[in-house]
Amino acid sequence: MPADLNDLSLANLPFADLSSRVAAYRAGRDPMADLRATHAAISAATGSHAWISVMPLAMIEATLAAASRRLEAGEDLPLYGAPFAVKDNIDVAGLPTTAACPAFAFTPTTSATAVDRLVAAGAIPVGKTNLDQFATGLSGARSPYGVPASALDPTLVSGGSSSGSAIAVATGLAPFALGTDTAGSGRVPAAFNNVVGLKPTRGLISAIGVTPACRSLDCVSVFAATVADALLVTRIAAGFDAADPYSRRAPADALATPAVAPFRFGVLDAATLALCDAVVQAAYLRSISRLEAIGGTAVAIDWTPMRQAAALLYDGPWIAERLAAVGDFLGENPDRVHPAVGGVIAQGKNWSAVDAFQGQYRLAALARQAEAIWDAVDIVLTPTAPEHPSIDAMLADPIGRNARLGLFTNFVNLMDLAALAVPSDLTYAGLPTGVTLVGPAFSDGRLAVIGDLLHRATPAASLGATRTALAATAPVAASPRDGVTLAVVGAHLRGEPLNWQLTDRNAEFLGAAKTGAGYSLYALAGTTPPKPGLLRDGGDGGVALELWRLTPEAFGTFVAGIPAPLGVGSVELEDGSVVKGFLCEPHAVAGARDITVFGGWRAFLTAAQAA
Incomplete structure (x- = not known):
């Protein structure tokens, strides 16, 4: 590992995962001292080529100060004080967004939605990370800011396009980082740096504030040292965003973590596995054995539809979508774009509108063929990449080697x-290998449960390029099956800004309901984010709400973080049953608008947006 990435003050931090870090800060440890050390280490890590810019220390201090004030006011900040890195095609207010192209750079005044949600949870962005230019590549070797190497071997590629984000986590400079994933950019770098890469279902995390690669396929992804940390961050960053036309309202259980039951997992046939090098083949076979040991049954599958779908991404009309994203810039600045990137994107000119429709038809046919696979298995296990090439080999054959890295990743978003x-x-040489679990859309939570068990079944597993043992971290917790039922009516509804405060606690969505008679709903003034207040004041009732179940412990911590004038009391439902639920202090609705007539908070917001 390069010396400038192994800052001893960071390597010796007394916590191994996000939950223990935040607990330490809440117990009195000074997060600013750790953030200063992080800032200094990033500033010194120029030789790694992992970072493009570092957040000014004054901005870090200001962001932490704002979070501290909110914490003191009683808000629940599950990421309080935790630094994080952001791939430099994702906007962070005040830092340039370059997409690894200096001529393209601009400085946004607002952050991406995903970044805003993490900051709202108390996390602190500390810098922007390197990438394959315009997120076009899987190697990490296509950037004018330098070629970053794997954190575990300076001769091997880091993987791309989210190269710097994976390295930031692997070296311990950030406990988590945001990347993007269109063709495998959130997974290949994870494998090459011994960290976790969670590529969520398309639309689960808003892409507002992301410079697009293929806009219809792009996903914001999460790198972390453990599955539990990646899942925590995803739960906070996820949520419906009406401003993003590709955002989707997820099922309530998309990020729930059910207890592992016997499951079936698809495995590659011998001919497909033979496309991988010997080291990857051996690691894959060991992973099959470990999944079987935790209750899985291996099922051979026909890889043909996945292989043929993967080929469409770069050998089909979807390459024209990359041209749609940055084609104007490329046409005006052909000499200021990386040659390999420019050559790939320029191929988009070769595809017609007819080709695009035919490609859609072909993909739909392949997806139909793949339905037979999902009828037979719950998940599919693949190697993440078929090999781990050297930097020299990649530079000698940038197109061919890069294409090979997408063998088991290109099909997923399509x-x-x-x-x-x-x-x-x-x-034996200390080099990383990795596998990927793939499932249907919105199976993210189930993948996390199984993936965490698989990761922890690896002997002597360590975190990234550090010596910290995986065993020192908390595993993924199962969602509760009994506990306290809670009714929510506003900002904690699914897809709303504070829903993560429930999903972070592994709360289980039970369904929609309505209040009984006698309740009114008011739009409270001056609340951030906007919130309603439910009051039992003889109103018409019938207010729409959602029911969630939490463990008693999770319910206790949740209630402790509710700021005045809101609180939790007993709410009578339309069917006569009584549950715990949000209620508002009567004084807070003086002069507030009665919005009961809309039937619920979501309906009111929709009407307000249309007005």
């Missing part, structure tokens, strides 16, 4: 699937 890349064994 076929609307979820994926989770987890480390497998370190080889």
Whole structure:
């Protein structure tokens, strides 16, 4: 590992995962001292080529100060004080967004939706990370800001396009990082740096504020040292965003973590596995054995529809979508774009509108063929990449080698699937290998449960390029099956800004309901984010709400973080049953608008947007 990435003050931090870090800060440890050390280490890590810009220390201090004030006011900030890195095609207010192209750079005044949600949870962005230019590549070797190497071997590629984000986590400079994933950019770098890469279902995390690669396929992805940390961050960053036309309202259980039951997992046939090098083949076979040991049954599948769908991404009309994203800039600045990137994107001119429709038809046919696979298995296990090439080999054959890296990743977003890349064994030479679990759309939580068990079944597993043992971290917790039922009426509804405060606690969505008679709903003034207040004041009732179940412990911590004038009391439902639920202090609705006539908070918001 390069010396400038192994800052001893960071390597010796007394916590191994996000939950223990935040607990330490809440117990009195000074997060600013750790953030200063992080800032200094990033500033010194120029030789790694992992970072493009570092957040000014004054901005870090201001962001933490704002979070501290909110914490002191009683808000629940599950990421309080935790630094994070952001791939430099995702906007962070005040820092340039370059997409690894200096001539393209601009400085946004607002952050991407995903970044805003993480900051709202108390996290602190500390810098922007390197990438394959315009997120076009899987190697990490296509950037004018330098070629970053794997954090575990300076001769090997880091993987791309989210190269710097994976390295930031692997070296311990950030406990988590945001990347993007269109063809595998959130998974290949995870495998090459011994970290976790969670590629959520398309539309689960808003892409507002992301410079697009293929806009209809792009996903914001999460890198972390453990599956539990990646899942925590995803739960906070996820949520419906009406401003993003590709955002989707997820089923309530998309990020729930059910207890592992016997499951079936698809495995590659011998001929397909033979496309991988010997080290990858051996690691994959060991992963099959470990999944069987935790209750899985291996099922051989026909890889043909996945292989043929993968080929469409770069050998089909979807390459024209990359041209749609940055074609104007490329046409005006042909000499200021990386040659390999410019050559790939320029191929978009070769495809017609007819080709695009035919490609859609072909993809739909392949997805139909793949339905037979999902009828037979719950998830599919693949190697993350068929090999781990050297930087020299990649530079000698940038197109061919890069294309090979997408063998098991390119199909996932095209076929609307979820994926989770987890480390497998370190080889005898200390080099990383990785496997990926793939499932249907919105199976993200189930993948996390199984992926975490698989990761923890790896002997002597460590975190990234550090010596910290995976065993020192908390596993993924199962969603509760009994506990306290809570009714929510506003900002905690699914898809609303505070819903993560429930999903972070593994709350289980039970369904929609309505209040009984006698209740009114008011739009409270001056609340951030906007919130309603439910009051039992003899109103018409019938207010729409959602029911969630939490463990008693989770319910206790949730209630402790509710700011005045809101609180939790007993709410009578339309069917006469009584549950715990949000209620408002009567004084807070003086002068507030009665919105009961709309039937609920969502309906009121929709009407307000249309007005």
